Amino acid sequence: PGTVLAKDGEVYLEDLDFRREEGADEWADFLSRQVFPDDPEWVSLFRERMAVVSDDVFGFLAETGTEVAARIRIDPVCRTVEGGALWYEESLPAETLMAGTVWCDRVYGQNGPSAGDLIRAFCARPLRCQLGGKATVGKGLVRLVFSGGEGR
Template sequence: MDARMLYLHAITPVHTGTGQSVDVIDLPVAREETTGWPYIPASSVKGVFRDVCQPPKDDNDARKFWELAFGPETERASEGAGCLMFTDARIVCLPVRSLMGTFAWVTCPLVVTRLKRDCSHVGLPFPLDLNLTPARDRIAVTADSALKHNDRVILEDLDLTIDPNGAGAVSSLADQLAAAVFPGDAQWTSILKKRLAVVNDDTFGYLCETATQVTARVRIDENKKTVATGALWYEEAVPAETIFAGPVLCQPRNGASSTAMYDLLTKTTLIQVGGNASVGRGFVRVCMTGGAK
């Protein structure tokens, strides 16, 4: 079985909803049951790529290969599954407002540990052992971080002291993430290195709950030009610049090439995921790394 690691970098806020209200938020984002962290469900990822990669209806050979990769149309679903198998795209870095440097790309040891495990499954080297567990009131950043305010970093309402021993590990992590998410882009590699931060797992969980984007939406009465009765709702989105990652696996058959199937996914570098496409939500960059196991 062949596998790759798929990275999704949000260009605009992303709303992959659950259809159920939570507390005061009418339309929350999907969250992992165990961690409470935002994620993009595998069904959303597959559905988008299936649609984007769909060939013209009169191109029979291309459509046969497309169905082999993604599975047949719904009315013929019993004929078999597609060769491509998608997994949930899980959060890698959450952008959080910072007093200095505008925003930080925040991650935590548990996120990095899971990412390393996923990379090992797709045959990707991930030599870094973070060996860094900041206390709840601490944060680790690179030596030339843009986030520093003296010996502290201010994220939202959190005043965190910089861990003096974490700069090297964060710099190494930034190098690996930049190679995957911003390959060959020196400018964005520098931006990531100066804004990457590692916090305690509990602190990361708190930020995943409080640092998402919540927007009040209304519908205007066409005649009165005022808010229609009952037409006010609150909608949550994962902010722009969030980075997700998840393995994609391929079990080719009928003589098909897994490389050709992965080429389908990389024909476009920008896709739209989740709801509210007409108001600019859900546009993400696509990067794929890895090779055969």
């Protein structure tokens, strides 16, 4: 597939320059169809923008691309910063894709559904939810897409 990351064989990510190498197209095809199974437009966008980089490059991009915001809590009476009320929040870029495992190894109670039934119900379709973040600042909104797994 084509890419918007490379021009004349060069790839530019932040202030890093690379030579484009073959071999990532199969991964881009596989991942795009797993994450966006019913959305050809997003499949195409993902395939154009995916890059495979070394651990060192990923570490650099993750460190420099992660938003870090200083937050304070205001005392509602004095309208000044409360003592010790400074903290930092880190946010991943909005386009971040993460992978993980969902499992249920036991269900407590005698009359409840089985672990398999719970997993099948939970993973039946994509979910939109908020993990971490704060509702008041609109952070932590995620879309969960499930694929594969035992018993499927």
